[in-house]
Amino acid sequence: MPNIFNLGGEGKNAAFKKDIIKYFVANGNSTIQELAKDTLLSVPTVTKAVTELIELGYIVEYGKQETSEGRRPILYGLNPESGFFVGVEIKVDFINLGLMNFRGDMVELDDNVPCRVDNTMESVEELCRLVKQFIDKSEVDKSRIQNIMFCISGRVNSATGYSHTLYNFSEQPLTRLLSDILGYRVDIENDTRAFAYGEYTKGVVRGERDVLFINASWGLGLGIIVDGELYRGKSGFAGEFGHTHMFDNDILCHCGKKGCLETEASGSAMQRIVRRRIEEGETSFLTSHTGDIYSLESIIEAINDEDPLCIDVVEHIGQRLGESVANLINLFNPELVVIGGVLSRAGDFLLQAVGASVRKYSLSIVNRDTRLCLSKLNERGGIIGTCMLARKSILD
Template identity: 55%
Template sequence: MVRTLIEEIELGSKNALLKINIIRYYINNGENTLADLGKEMDLSVPTVTKLVTELIEEGYVVDFGKQETTGGRRPNIYGVNPDSGYFVGVDIKHIWINIGLINFKGDMVESKFSIPFNYENTQDSFDKLCIIINDFVDHLSIPKPKILSAGINISGRVNSETGHSYSIYFFSEKPLSEIFQEHLGMHVTIDNDSRSMAYGEFMSGLVKGEKNILFVNVSWGLGLGIIIDGKLYYGKSGFSGEFGHLSAFDNEVLCHCGKKGCLETQASGSFIYRRFLEKIAEGNSSILEKRMKKGEHIIQEDILEAAMKEDMLAIELIEEVGNTLGKHIAGLINLFNPELVIIGGVVALTGDYLLLPIRSAVKKYSLNLVSKDSSIKLSKLGDKAGVVGACMLARSKMLGLI
């Protein structure tokens, strides 16, 4: 249905453009009366009435009836019809996938979290991913044609405009978004995972009116989503935010990008994992020791969980990451002068163990005048930030909101 509107816009229809602006208005500002909508959009009441009536007939807008007021006349309020279209969001993590579905209004109506998965740059991994997404869609309570678009988060370098991915699943010259479309049978856009998490937090998380925001994604890797003046910042080709690959150390640790000494090699979940195994081999103790001695394979999440059970070794490593990260976030604050720095990603699920050393290092290493403008907070959406962002990006891209 939205495609029809977009097609009309492409044909140069002024009414279609006004109608999509009304939909955007409702999405950004919520429900409203026709009189107020007219004022906000600088249109006469008869024009607004005509356009909204058409949008109701087309199924995009609903009349919610009389407004609840304490007397006087009570005009009807109107807003988007939640059922007029749906958007799928897919967040691929290191060892699992989260998938969600939002309605046209932006409410998450169905979701599936922590579906086991092996994120590797192989055809087999890609095929399994498509099977999982198709299976999710097949089991939804709404029919597939109601899904207008899907947003998929990809780690590393992604050009969301051309649909190319350069860090993972680059098997052909064809844009990855197109290959996804062929396998999934629906419209697909891709974006960088940290950018998508930032957008999730911006649209329905922690952000309450702030316009200049940095979202630091501390997961297996380290990423950054940048919002400037209320808009996602992409850079020329969509590669902005490669915070994890900042050359920060003289270490000999080979980063997965192919270089040595990247910030990510000492400030990420993969660092915590690597150091934890080394420390245990050196004879340090931990509550996970027994399992490891039995030959059991432990994962990053086991260590983060151990920290929540007050395991000193795990806590110390998270603090070390917090310190290192804080020092470099101080640099970001000096550069960007943001209102809000959000710390998210799986490592941030450990809360104060990561946040407090970050705050303390930021205080120590940033310019006080600059950093006193910035509050540093934990992500509100937690492990849902990616999937919420992916859904929201799918909708916003389709409606031309970003």
Template identity: 45%
Template sequence: MSQTFFEELNNETLGGVAYKNLSLKKKMIAYFANINNATIADLAKELNASTPKVTTLLNELLQEGLVHDYGKVDSTGGRRPNLYGMAPDAGFFIGVEVKRYHINLGLLDFKKNLVKFVEKIPYDLQNTAASLDDLCKIVVKFIDELPVGREKILGAGVNLSGRINYATGYSYSFFHFDEEPLSRVIEARIGIRTFLENDSRAMAYGEFSSGTVNNEKNVLFVNLDHGIGLGILINGQLYYGKSGFAGEFGHIPFFNNELICHCGKKGCLETEASGAALVRKFQEKLKEGFSTVVMRKHKQPEQITLTDIIHAANNDDMLAIELVAEIGEKLGKGIAMLINLFNPELVILGGSISTTGDYIRLPIKSAINKFSLSLVNNDTQLILSRLGEKAGIIGACLLVRNKLLSLA
């Protein structure tokens, strides 16, 4: 019995004609997934293959239900050709976005439709075996409740903050107490092929593929959350660096202070301009006697969270607005440095703090104008994320799709 396309993908012994046919099928799917639907003539030209060969391979994909016949296309004359494209339900991908205090999960089909999205499941991210167990249990529960069978789920992408080696699957910031790569540890527990990615890079790719990016190819995505992350796209490709650690923007030694960052060093940008810094500054102000609507919910300043402060700012609380603006100015100075270095077309502000809108964007924009070279920043747009909490999920799923099918 002949193997299916996905069985062939995992068969490392393929050679000769079978390997060449698999390569052509992958190129067909790449075209359908990343570009558009096409006729047989279009595919033959794109793949530089004969029409009979393309027809044969296309029929095999049709029989497996991976490709769909979308009917006749308009023609200026002669026989109208059929238009083919990916079947949305040919396969699905799971995205898992691990935040400091919650988890987002999503299911994406081949046509980039978000079939299911569950956000803000309570979770406490700690570098412990118990925290990893909780993560895996949440993912397994999500899979068990999906409207599609496990056999249709081709892979899962897990986004974590910190230093991730996407190529090896190792995490060096969380859950690094096992000799095996974290991707394999999670894969064994959830029963689905798993890939690991840095959260800011996945969010950047999500926005690039399905969000605010139009024709721009050189894009910076600044993830403003409890920490500060950076996703870099150069000429439309994610930039990883030598070991996959590129983008540690939050750990630039920006300040001459004695504040110890969670990375162990002093003076990092995160110590003065991150969500964690915002919470610390807010609590200090309360102890000094400043008033805020947030205290209607809490008895002690220590109980206040970043979510509380963001909600307060969006409801016109002056203390929250002033402190968001304060960290925005410091962030803007850091982003000005990035603009001078990369000269990007677009800088996207994402993450939880970006949901304060102009309260964070305007002080950042003002600092960029003040500290970056005007000739450089004139060509750079500063915008807010359009996908919000969905950016990392969509990015994770699409990166898994690319890795599994070699579409990148």
């Protein structure tokens, strides 16, 4: 398998070159003077390392920096062709596939590719066939594909390579199984954490380092970013927000317990409540629709068409969700809380309800420094974050 960090040299020299690459990833194109200033190293030392990285093909010149006086310094940055990363976002019955270059630009994207997703070897083989097909049709140098990252819902331990919810039929790590079939390095991550990282790197984040990402889709997940790094917990299972016990109800959650937050504040809850109220005789635009009138897509469309019943339901969901988000704000004191996932497409109908509960139930001295907003990346957040994490895994 190819290795992007054949940087030449050993010890401190190779480590320093790697740090320079990380600097360009984080800051974009820069001059040697800026790089020397930020790394607290001499200009000759930085110049030597940058020159070696240019010779290795990882860094290229991007012209001269505009300046009002003096000699214009040369801008350097990552060579986009020096490495590529594949992201695979696994959904209920389809997958999204992305190919990203070393600079972080999406080169190719295939959405909504039908795929059998279940806990069998046949499903894994079909998944790998689709990934191979996606790679084969791309025009990039296949030898420069450094990593394939799969994001999966449920309990995922990215450190050990095991998925404990999906594809957990084998004693060997899922990463090893997939790598053996595909012939590339493979990593896995929880889908909400991937979405959170996508939003952090390419979405609404404006310099914040402590961020909570709420994935409000069929279920309810939480991505936690502390000081710019994903927080995974001891076993990689941090963020099971939807399975916190909140209600004294008899609604059975898919985790097997009753009273979970997810049973009253999620896409599955919204579907159940809308269905019940219509079956009890309430009026909705949905009854005139064709197809699956109770799908989340149909309900979201009805909300944005200002259907009174669906708006009432999403506001109820938002209030319940906001009560728990208020608890998170009291616990974490984050700079930013992002609401994403399918339900975020309800826009201000959801956000205003969440915000009202946050103001009501969290401490004002805590929440006044927290910005609450909707996802910018929408449905693209998961695949973007998965590709970005494929690169981050190599860099780390």
